[in-house]
Amino acid sequence: MHLNPYGEYAALLAASLANDWPADRAGVFARTRDFGMTLRWPAAPDDHARTRGVIDDWLEVVDAPSPAERARRLNAQMAAVAAYPRLTDHDDEGWHLHYRDEDRTMSDALAAVISVGTALHLATRGMHRLARCAADPCTRVVVDVTRNGRQRFCSTRCANRAAVRRHRARSA
Numbered sequence: 001m002h003l004n005p006y007g008e009y010a011a012l013l014a015a016s017l018a019n020d021w022p023a024d025r026a027g028v029f030a031r032t033r034d035f036g037m038t039l040r041w042p043a044a045p046d047d048h049a050r051t052r053g054v055i056d057d058w059l060e061v062v063d064a065p066s067p068a069e070r071a072r073r074l075n076a077q078m079a080a081v082a083a084y085p086r087l088t089d090h091d092d093e094g095w096h097l098h099y100r101d102e103d104r105t106m107s108d109a110l111a112a113v114i115s116v117g118t119a120l121h122l123a124t125r126g127m128h129r130l131a132r133c134a135a136d137p138c139t140r141v142v143v144d145v146t147r148n149g150r151q152r153f154c155s156t157r158c159a160n161r162a163a164v165r166r167h168r169a170r171s172a
Contacts, residue, residue: 008145009035010117011130013110015141017055018062019154024048028106037113038093041106050107058114062141067127074119081111125149135162 013035022028025048029041041047057077064070083101099116121143122129129144129151135158144151153159 007117007120007124008143010113011121011143012145013037014055014058014114014118015143017051018059019140021052021055022048025051025106028110032106032110039109041104041109044105044107047106050105051110054107054111054114057111058118059141061118062130062132070122070127070130074115074122077111077115078119081108082116083112133158135159 013032016031016035017028022031025043028048028051044050061070061073061077064073082099085097085099087095088098088102089095099112104112118130125144126149129149131142131144131152132138133140133142133154134152135154138154138158140154140158142151142154153162
């Protein structure tokens with residue numbers, strides 16, 4: 001048995017969707033593939049809109065003002081969408097755990113994967129490892145997966161821009 005794509009991969013998927021929202025359901029589906037998900041979901045006419053709602057709810061967790069509030073919001077999301085853990089072996093992935101019911105819609109499955117994955121990421125890495133980019137005016141989401149737990153910027157470009165601003169402020 002191996003570990004499944006819950007944890008940092010689910011949080012990174014959510015950040016990717018939040019930072020660069022796909023234009024349609026096919027784009028969301030392709031993004032799930034990019035992050036290692038292999039399940040196929042039957043198409044529903046409201047998949048795109050409902051998945052946008054999942055990401056908007058997840059952004060409430062990102063923007064929580066404290067670790068306790070972040071935990072409260074995430075616990076509420078998991079209570080609404082997650083199921084008891086179960087072993088599964090699909091798509092030649094090997095045995096792994098799912099925290100959702102089988103045969104769910106794309107948005108329901110992603111709500112479970114993203115909420116449980118984010119909880120696992122924060123519980124194992126630290127509650128501070130989910131934030132908005134520290135480079136003003138950027139508002140992209142940062143999922144900190146660094147070894148030292150100090151990632152503050154969404155990209156090298158934003159980090160460099162912030163460093164230049166700090167340098168110019170000291171020189172002035």
